[in-house]
Amino acid sequence: MSRVGVFVCHCGTNISATVDVAKVAEEMKNQPGVVYTEDYKFMCSSPGQGKLKEIIDEHKLDSVVIAACSPHMHEKTFRNAAEAAGLNSFKVEMANIREQCSWVHPDKAEGTVKSLDLTKKMIEKVRLNEELDKIVMPVTKKALVIGGGIAGIQAALDIAAAGTEVIIVEKDVTLGGHMIQLSETFPTLDCSQCIMTPKMVEASLNPNITIYTYAEVEALDGYVGNFRARIRRKAKSVVEEDCTGCGICQEKCPKKVDNPFEMGHGKSKAIAVPFPQAVPNVPVIDRDSCIYYKTGKCRICEKVCGPKCIDFDQQDEIVNVDIGAIVVATGYDTMPLDRFGEYGYGKYKDVIDGLTFERMASAAGFTEGEMKRPSDGKTPETVVFIQCVGSRDESKGVSYCSKICCMYSAKQTMLYKHKVHHGKAHVFYMDIRAGGKNYEEFVRRAIEEDDANYIRGRVSRVYEKGDKLIVKGADTLSGRPVTIEADMVVLATAMTARKGADKLAQTLGISYDRYNFFSESHPKLRPVETNTAGIFLAGACQAPKDVPETVAQASAAASKVLGLLSQETLKREPITAEVNEANCIACFDCLNICPYGAITSKGITDRDGNIIKEVAEVNPGVCQGCGLCNAACRSKTIELRGFKDNQIYAEINSLAV
Amino acid sequence: MSEEKVENKEVWTPRIIAYVCNWCTYGGADLAGTSRKTYDASVRVIKLPCTGRIDPLFLLKAFERGADSILVSGCHPGDCHYNTGNYHSRRRWTAFRDLLEFSGIDMRRIHFSWISAAEAVKWVDVVNDVSEKTKELGPYTEFQRINEKIKEYDGIFAEQG
Amino acid sequence: MKIPYYPGCTLNTNAKDLQECAEFSAEALGFSMVEMPDWNCCGASLPLTANSAMGYAGPTNVLIGAKEEGQKEGLEDKLVTLCAVCYNVLKRTNYAFNKDAAKLDTINSLLESDYKGDTNVVHFLEVLRDDIGFDKVKESVSKELKGLKVAPYYGCFLLRPHEEVGLDDPYAPTIFEGLLKSLGCEVVDFSHKGECCGSYSAMSNAENAAECSFSVIDAAAAAGADVIATTCPLCQYNLDSKQAMMKKNHGDMKEMPIIYFTQLLSMALGKDIGKISFKSNSINPLPLLKEKGLV
């Protein structure tokens, strides 16, 4: 028989005015298992809590019901107090007779009847409460950052600054991501390379940061505080440690290839770094284009290499790392434009996308910063910028707004005007979305000072006529069609999730939306967390974002990582699911329904180690305690601690008429 | 068990059991208190982490124990604290409702609602509405009579061993 | 290979040139088109508004007839058209039925029929590409049309709406180009191959139609074309017969012959130029063909 103590709080007159608290205390004496009841003025006050401890001790209570305010208000208070008196904190329940009774039912008779019911209900429940221990988990004090663009670098630098080790895994040959491709950045027009290169170098020199470029995360095991990632370091064909970055191999390599860093304009070599400031400044052989890998002859790079670090036989290397937390910062892609035949991208050389314009405007880019259109190298006198190409387009693109295009189109008109003073920029837009610090002012500057002509409407077609591009658009403000003869057209293409983002999400066990952007745990209150504890998001892998937002989120993710890794052990509420292995029929409905991937299949072995049956297994580090599995389980095998079926039924039964 | 109350209709008050999730509707009900709204006192709340935790048998159990109506309320679609729990709850309900209807359960006695932690007024309105409708329907004697029968048969079976 | 053929309202009359040359070419390439009996008009346009059952009845009747005739006579299980408009209307009728079963039910109950929306409608160009093959066409060419710069004009109806018609990429189509290349022509890529000729506005507002047609001819001329090839009698009419009117507004415009694709095809396949009728051409293409040494 249990020994329940019931404490009915007056809450001054907040409860006692409309509930006969003495009667409640008195009647509860008759409830089975109840050995002590009392009504008291302020249970949450210091004397109230003292009384609670005293009575627990004196009457050897094994469970407690406090009939008072909402558990959202004071459950923690009373559980801590009970724990101090040596009672397991999960043996304390509250009956909510204030928010859901005394304050809402002015009739004292009704309020009292309801309070009796609610208190009885919790007595019945608490008698079935189990003693639960908080779950304690060790923590590996090391973080992994996936992606080496501005988001990844910022997160890594912040984590490292706190003295915590961090590993950056970057898919590409160098750090830098998309940001290092940009010419100048809004709304300040500072040179992207000037602010990005120092960060890349800083990351590479920081002793707490290990960088794996040309590498990918292949698999992830474990749970918060205790992950293990398998990283594939693809063969660079160059011994990284020995390379001095002299660049002679690239210079002498006879094989020219298109340079993706320059968006297909400008050439690179089969052994190359994408750009001179690459970090690490170590070239990689592109085995698909290298003459030696194709024909077995050449090896010029090997001959000219001073420190002899070319290794044609180099194999991919697998590295396993143990980490406690992960920041995913894999960035974005831009939408392929082949589906927009009406704009002639791919057909007309002078129809380019925004990133190509960035390279054209960059002093280090394929035109060395001069405005020269791709077809004939002439200076374009009229440039048309088309916004929302693929964005806000349910027919051929995506329905969301890519968020950054309004700003970068405005910036690009400025960059253009600053380089071609007599030139004219036209911008076709649907809405100007310039909600950010100094953003609206920036767009107005493009219009008012730099003479950009903003036309509210979409473009229907672009076609060539002689050496001009005819742009057929509309001005919806005057309701008239508009035709512009342009020399160059720049398309502000939609930002999309990285190709393969869904696959990475599955590898990591995080969720993603229908566009393959990774999903945050809560859109307002947990914007950097994923639903998988210990994995955080930074930057455009979550949704379109500009640089300032990305940096802010990266720092936020870093602070989350540091908060997590600052703990010696992790403790969490033990309201998690548990499995009765004897009953499990291995239907795995629970595994499918679990939003967190907390359930796996486990093999039960006989003495000889043969698997004789499979059962569900809950990882308590990952389980968040929603109870979906409990409701879905057909054999009543998996149950949610603290909300087991018998506890709920006890509550229902207590309400019997 | 409730014969006497049925005959004596003027003192009868409906008994409504509400299954609500901890994060949205429970918060909404608390807010109704904090805002000192008043509403019908016939509702008894059972708090669960998520509406997705609700086993359809909870509903039947409540009727068996004398509930006249049941209210289920959780987070709005898309707002679930556990991402998808309320969707599962809704889907489970869709699959289960035909079965309940087929078994002869009075579907007018089961109410579903999405009430967020900010929607104190909605909580008040929904509870009053359910209570009003339940009063129109009267006590759920049909189910309670089945109970009596089941108990009778249980007795007979027990006697027969 | 024998394929049920639907001529529609114009092919036996105003566009006989288009049809005769197609028949000749089919024979030369080893297939024949069997005109289906008792055909009716397809309506020459599909209603755009909702609840427009009557507009679908005509084309449905055609689709049913082709299916029946094909089965009765042991012909290919498809229906070939020459006119781009017929093609468009018949294909979109099927599309509408496949998307909206209720619509199909309504029409079936109107016609007391049991049509399933499954008559395979193909354009003559598709037969050449998919059944014969452009390589085979090329082999069969006896007189290459060397030096003739041809602008392939699709107009609206072969390309739009793409989801419903689905003949080719609406912005980078290749089927017409492929055929012309196999005939030895120099294909001229031009910006207005899918723009409208003015269509039926020829009836209500000839000026409008002429303006539309002018922009097509202007673009073809700018791209260096000698001649525009078309598949549609109405396009041919608008582009060709309105050139006098265009000249009034665009004095410097040069006349350009507008020719049916089958006229070029049959010429290349050896049809005697004297036997090719150019009755529908108000701009006579013969001087041009002579100049190019093709006559």
Place this chain on the structure above:
Amino acid sequence: MHSGHEAAKDEYIEQIAELSGEDVSLCYQCGKCTAGCPMAEKMDLPPSMVMRYMQMEHSDELKKATSRWDCIGCLVCGSRCPKLCNPAAVMEALRQEDMRKGTRSEEIEKLPVNFVKNAPQQALVSGFRKYVP
């Protein structure tokens, strides 16, 4: 002003919406239809404006406009619409409404003899379909 849920819908607008089967609320006024319309230059109310007037229930102005009689049904508007609207269907509905009410139509007797004699039959058939009640 047309606002508030209770405000009665304009009868003419409702009729056009029903006839066309188009949900004009989908249109976000990007103007791509007007931009591509080969007749837009000549229209008093190009397709995007027709959609806007439908949204705003400017029925008097819509009734007065004549652009529907310039529409040639080339379907460029609908085929490039990012919101999957079809302004050509609205144009057709407006035209049909004109013809039902007898406010405008083409009269066969007045067609030029030359046209009737020489134009391909399909021009007459489709023209009658579109312009004659």
